[in-house]
Amino acid sequence: MDDKKYREIITFKNEPKITLTSSIVGPKEGSGPLGEYFHNVLSDDKMDEKTFEKAERNLLSFVLDEISTGLKNEGDRLKLIVGGDLLNQLTTTSFAAREMHVPLLGLYSACSTMSEALLVGSVFVDGGYSDNAVACSVSHFSSAERQYRFPLEQGTQRPPVSQWTVTGAGACLIKRSDGAYPKITRALVGEVEDYGIIDVNNMGAAMAPAAMSTLVRFFEETNESPQNYDMILTGDLGVLGSEILCELTKDRGYDISSVHKDTGVMIYENAPQKFQGGSGAGCSASVLSSYIYKALVGGEIKRMLFLATGALLSTTSSQQGESIPGISHLVEIEGVINK
Amino acid sequence: MDDKKYREIITFKNEPKITLTSSIVGPKEGSGPLGEYFHNVLSDDKMDEKTFEKAERNLLSFVLDEISTGLKNEGDRLKLIVGGDLLNQLTTTSFAAREMHVPLLGLYSACSTMSEALLVGSVFVDGGYSDNAVACSVSHFSSAERQYRFPLEQGTQRPPVSQWTVTGAGACLIKRSDGAYPKITRALVGEVEDYGIIDVNNMGAAMAPAAMSTLVRFFEETNESPQNYDMILTGDLGVLGSEILCELTKDRGYDISSVHKDTGVMIYENAPQKFQGGSGAGCSASVLSSYIYKALVGGEIKRMLFLATGALLSTTSSQQGESIPGISHLVEIEGVINK
Numbered sequence: 001m002d003d004k005k006y007r008e009i010i011t012f013k014n015e016p017k018i019t020l021t022s023s024i025v026g027p028k029e030g031s032g033p034l035g036e037y038f039h040n041v042l043s044d045d046k047m048d049e050k051t052f053e054k055a056e057r058n059l060l061s062f063v064l065d066e067i068s069t070g071l072k073n074e075g076d077r078l079k080l081i082v083g084g085d086l087l088n089q090l091t092t093t094s095f096a097a098r099e100m101h102v103p104l105l106g107l108y109s110a111c112s113t114m115s116e117a118l119l120v121g122s123v124f125v126d127g128g129y130s131d132n133a134v135a136c137s138v139s140h141f142s143s144a145e146r147q148y149r150f151p152l153e154q155g156t157q158r159p160p161v162s163q164w165t166v167t168g169a170g171a172c173l174i175k176r177s178d179g180a181y182p183k184i185t186r187a188l189v190g191e192v193e194d195y196g197i198i199d200v201n202n203m204g205a206a207m208a209p210a211a212m213s214t215l216v217r218f219f220e221e222t223n224e225s226p227q228n229y230d231m232i233l234t235g236d237l238g239v240l241g242s243e244i245l246c247e248l249t250k251d252r253g254y255d256i257s258s259v260h261k262d263t264g265v266m267i268y269e270n271a272p273q274k275f276q277g278g279s280g281a282g283c284s285a286s287v288l289s290s291y292i293y294k295a296l297v298g299g300e301i302k303r304m305l306f307l308a309t310g311a312l313l314s315t316t317s318s319q320q321g322e323s324i325p326g327i328s329h330l331v332e333i334e335g336v337i338n339k
Numbered sequence: 340m341d342d343k344k345y346r347e348i349i350t351f352k353n354e355p356k357i358t359l360t361s362s363i364v365g366p367k368e369g370s371g372p373l374g375e376y377f378h379n380v381l382s383d384d385k386m387d388e389k390t391f392e393k394a395e396r397n398l399l400s401f402v403l404d405e406i407s408t409g410l411k412n413e414g415d416r417l418k419l420i421v422g423g424d425l426l427n428q429l430t431t432t433s434f435a436a437r438e439m440h441v442p443l444l445g446l447y448s449a450c451s452t453m454s455e456a457l458l459v460g461s462v463f464v465d466g467g468y469s470d471n472a473v474a475c476s477v478s479h480f481s482s483a484e485r486q487y488r489f490p491l492e493q494g495t496q497r498p499p500v501s502q503w504t505v506t507g508a509g510a511c512l513i514k515r516s517d518g519a520y521p522k523i524t525r526a527l528v529g530e531v532e533d534y535g536i537i538d539v540n541n542m543g544a545a546m547a548p549a550a551m552s553t554l555v556r557f558f559e560e561t562n563e564s565p566q567n568y569d570m571i572l573t574g575d576l577g578v579l580g581s582e583i584l585c586e587l588t589k590d591r592g593y594d595i596s597s598v599h600k601d602t603g604v605m606i607y608e609n610a611p612q613k614f615q616g617g618s619g620a621g622c623s624a625s626v627l628s629s630y631i632y633k634a635l636v637g638g639e640i641k642r643m644l645f646l647a648t649g650a651l652l653s654t655t656s657s658q659q660g661e662s663i664p665g666i667s668h669l670v671e672i673e674g675v676i677n678k
Contacts, residue, residue: 008418008442010468051659079347080528087653088427090447091661094531094651098664103347103528105455106651106666108429108447116444120459127466129349130528147655189419189442189469192433312433312445314426316486320390322430325437327445 009221010119010187012126017181018172018296018333021289022066024059026141026167029278029286033269037291038168039066045142045167053087056140056167059282060085060096063171063289067134068100071173076132078102082121083136083171084113086144086281093138110310111207111236112190113137114170114285115329118306119187121174122331126184131175137308138169139280148200148315162201163238163279166267170285172293182296186222186332190214192312194325200318204241204264204276207309210326211237212248214307218330219254226256230301230335233292234328235284235308236264238276263287284308296335306331348560349458349526351465356520357511357635357672360628361405363398365480365506368617368625372608376630377507378405384481384506392426395479395506398621399424399435402510402628406473407439409512415471417441421460422475422510423452425483425620432477449649450546450575451529452476453509453624454668457645458526460513461670470514477508478619487539487654501540502577502618505606509624511632521635525561525671529553531651533664539657543580543603543615546648549665550576551587553646557669558593565595569640569674572631573667574623574647575603577615602626623647635674645670 023039030041040062047055060083068078081100084107085092097104109116117135124130142152144165150156174184193213197206211234219225226232237245242265246257263284264277288306295301313324362377369380379401386394399422407417420439423446424431436443448455456474463469481491483504489495513523532552536545550573558564565571576584581604585596602623603616627645634640652663 007470053655053659084447088655089449089651089653091651091653091656094664094666095656095661098531098533101530103530104666105459105528106447108423108445110428120444123462123466123468127462127468129462129466131346189444191440191442192437194437312428312430314428314430316392316427317430317434320392322434325433327433327443 008188012122012184014126014176015183016122016125016174017177017183019175019177019181020067020070020173021171021293022063023170023286023290024062024168025286029166029168029267032267032271034267034287034291037294038286039290052140052142056092056138056143057095059169060092060136060138061099063136063169064096064100067171067173078134080124080130080133082117082133084108085138087147109327110312111279111281112308112310112327112329113281114288115306115308115331118172118184118331119329122184122187125174125176133174134171135174136171137281137285139165139282141165141167144280158275159201161240161276163203163236163264163276165280166278166283168282168286170289172289180336182336183334184331185334188214188218188330190327190329192325192327194323196323198323200313203279203311204238205244206311206324207326208237208241208244208248210328211245211307211309214328214330215249216252216254226254226259229259229303229305231304232256232260233304233306234262236279237262237309238264240276296333299336301335302337304333306333347527351461351523353465353515354522355461355464355513356516356522358514358516358520359406359409359512360510360632361402362509362625362628363401363507364625368505368507368606371606371610373606373626373630376633377625378629391479391481395431395477395482396434398508399431399475399477400438402475402508403435403439403473406510406512417473419463419469419472421472422456423447424477426486448666449651450618450620451647451649451666451668452620453627454645454647454670457511457523457670458668461523461526464513464515472513473510474513475510476620476624478504478621480504480506483619497614498540500579500615502542502575502603502615504619505617505622507621507625509628511628519675521675522673523670524673527553527557527669529666529668531664531666533662535662537662539652542618542650543577544583545650545663546665547576547580547583547587549667550584550646550648553667553669554588555591555593565593565598568598568642568644570643571595571599572643572645573601575618576601576648577603579615635672638675640674641676643672645672
């Protein structure tokens with residue numbers, strides 16, 4: 001690991017801030033413990049559309065429209081969309097962007113998309129390459145089940161280690177501002193890690209090593225420790241994956257158990273049929289843009305690390321016997337402290 | 340279009356340069372007119388692997404290894420991979436990156452990936468967010484046919500407007516340097532355009548409006564004209580798509596016909612069974628990293644625009660009756676002039 005002694009941490013000198021967020025979720029997510037924090041909760045997760053794919057697209061369009069409208073009300077205009085989704089060829093994001101005539105940087109990082117989007121958007125805004133950027137991500141339970149597992153109509157039973165793809169979207173507007181908003185201070189691009197997990201129903205175990213790897217790289221290079229943060233928030237490791245992450249990280253000398261939270265665990269806490277918790281690119285995106293953002297604005301969270309976690313498999317790679325690589329990008333966020 | 344009067348062009352102040360490239364192609368591409376320019380030509384496009392997906396991964400690993408080795412020989416280390424491919428969930432790129440332990444930013448922009456990768460990589464390097472970055476993309480005829488159309492074993496006939504997915508990969512190393520290398524000077528992120536094309540075998544027609552839109556936005560904001568460039572290079576519009584682009588652009592007041600080239604047309608020129616030409620994310624990546632790079636280094640091309648073009652459809656979106664949106668990101672490159 002000696003050849004790793006290179007600067008890899010990204011430090012933002014111009015304090016890009018998250019000045020506006022939007023979130024929307026389905027009825028199951030809305031009835032969970034974070035229900036009151038989401039900007040919008042659907043009563044019908046098909047949204048009167050003919051296909052779940054169209055409903056998923058509506059979710060993303062909805063949050064992008066709210067961000068765009070917020071900017072228009074300030075006499076400004078959205079300049080860049082940075083984001084992605086889980087559907088093949090990123091059709092949700094592309095079709096949502098088609099309606100908007102705003103430049104689009106499509107990303108694919110599975111369920112780690114929201115932290116990759118925040119990282120890339122912050123680089124563009126911090127460096128003056130774009131006046132603003134919206135980082136966004138989305139997923140839908142029913143379209144994800146159809147694409148990755150089985151169509152709902154088949155009524156397949158789910159194994160106990162499986163997770164539940166969140167129906168939801170979240171968007172964070174990043175721009176430079178003098179206002180009292182949460183700011184993105186540092187970031188670290190994830191490396192692909194693979195511990196040889198081949199069970200496609202056990203994503204948490206496949207993704208935990210990636211989160212550990214990025215966290216440890218961050219701590220080692222910055223000399224920070226878990227105690228310097230109010231929260232270390234992963235995306236959708238679920239109950240089992242979270243335990244694995246805490247153990248793996250402890251083995252490397254960092255005990256994160258007292259500050260670690262996982263949006264996949266939080267979103268369905270105490271709900272029936274939650275299995276290992278929520279997953280999907282929209283899970284961390286919707287929770288970060290609502291409950292977490294409110295805590296950052298209110299100063300309850302003064303300093304946090306956000307690491308959405310992605311499992312980089314496809315149905316083809318699994319059928320061909322490949323194990324599941326994971327990735328996790330990290331973003332450091334500071335809450336509004338002087339309030 | 341009045342609300343578009345915002346600065347959207349990205350200007351690179353620190354002259355990020357393409358200091359090293361690598362390319363590899365299959366036998367069909369190697370026997371074409373650009374054959375002698377590719378760094379490597381395969382005799383067997385399955386590369387002795389069990390699946391075409393593994394062969395595709397090998398293509399990308401091959402060019403990434405060459406870049407990585409080149410850096411190591413200078414006592415340096417690859418810091419960031421920026422790129423993508425056409426396979427679902429970006430498995431080619433993720434699995435290739437897994438072997439390397441280098442941070443990965445996965446992008447999806449269909450066949451426009453190479454210009455998105457150059458743009459994003461240049462932003463990271465220009466702004467000092469990464470010491471270097473490799474922009475890369477790849478495609479494989481046989482894996483693309485299986486995923487998007489029909490398995491080869493089925494022996495389906497191809498309609499005359501169809502294109503041929505290039506088996507190939509290309510990689511460009513971007514870093515700041517005092518040396519005499521081609522430099523990336525400006526860039527523009529593409530918007531999603533959709534003229535309602537629904538024929539999945541006629542990608543050129545679906546993508547041409549996106550290239551036109553980005554080009555015209557670039558000319559309007561910079562006051563440049565086609566005559567200021569030695570070459571305006573699109574990715575894989577093919578013969579028909581190139582004609583459509585030239586006409587659409589002329590309608591908007593810019594005649595690019597004398598300087599326009601398309602890597603999809605170039606790669607199979609005069610070959611049998613070329614149909615409308617080459618396509619695929621590896622088409623523009625491999626041609627840019629070989630033939631074009633050589634002309635930039637030699638000063639034959641002093642100033643060019645590179646716009647890879649992507650069709651943002653999926654098999655699901657087509658089956659659901661959706662039209663095909665396109666996108667095209669633009670990068671301005673200057674050759675080595677004082678030679």
